[in-house]
Amino acid sequence: MNKSEAIQALTALAHDTRLDVFRLLVEAGPEGLAIGNIGEMLDVPAATLNHHMTLMKQAGLVKCMRAGRKLIHSADYDRMDAMLSYLTKNCCQGSACFPGKGSAHD
C-alpha cells in the first residue's frame, strides 16, 4: 500500500455513515449485506448510500459480489490491515509509537 492508497482508506473511514457501514459489514462477516439492508438499518437513502459505498469500494475496504438481484457487500479485512500496517510502519516508524507493545503487523 502506498501513501495515496492509505489516504484513500483513511478518508473512506473518516465519515460517520461510512464508519457505521464498515462496522456493520465487519459484524456481518464474509456473508456480507445488500445495500438495501444497510440502507434500512442505518436509515440512509439509496443514492446517498451508493455514493458512500462507491468511495469505500474505490478505497478497497469493501468488496462486492452479485447474488441474484442483490449486490452483496462485505468488508475487506486485508485492506484494513494493510492500512493499519501502513500507518504504523510509515507514520510511526515501526513500533516506535507503541513503546513496549510490539506490533500486530510484523
Added chain:
Amino acid sequence: MNKSEAIQALTALAHDTRLDVFRLLVEAGPEGLAIGNIGEMLDVPAATLNHHMTLMKQAGLVKCMRAGRKLIHSADYDRMDAMLSYLTKNCCQGSACFPGKGSAHD
C-alpha cells in the same frame, strides 16, 4: 476515545500535507519542530500550514508548546495509538480482522 474523536483523528491523517506533517513530527521525536521549519521542509505557506496544524491539534494528534518565539509541535503517540486501538476494537471486533496475528493494543 469515542466514535467522533476517532473520525476526527482519521480526518486529520487523511490529507496529503497533514500525513507528511505527522510523519515529520514522528521522525523529529519528542523535541518536535517549529511550524516555520515544517513549512520550509514541505514548502507550504504559513497560513495554509497553520490551518492544517489547527485541525491536527483539535484531533489531538499534535501537541504544541511555546519555546521562546517558536512554537514547538510534536506528535502525540498516545492519541495515534488510541485511534488505531479504536479501529481494531470497534471496527474489527478485537482482533477479528487480523486472524492469528493478535493485537498490539490489548
Added chain:
DNA sequence: TTGTTATTTCTATATTTCTAGAAATATGAA
C-alpha cells in the same frame, strides 16, 4: 521603544464532498 522573527487570525475564493430526488438500468419472477 523599535525592529525582527514566528505564528495566528482574518478574509475571500476555489475546490471538494455530501446529500438525495428522479430517472435509468439490471435481475429474476409471473
Added chain:
DNA sequence: TTCATATTTCTAGAAATATAGAAATAACAA
C-alpha cells in the same frame, strides 16, 4: 413480455474543506 425489486447514474444544490495573501499578534533582542 410485464412487473417488482435492487442498485446505479444523473443532477444539482448545500455544506464543508482547502488555499493563501495580508494584517494582526506574540516574543525577544538591541
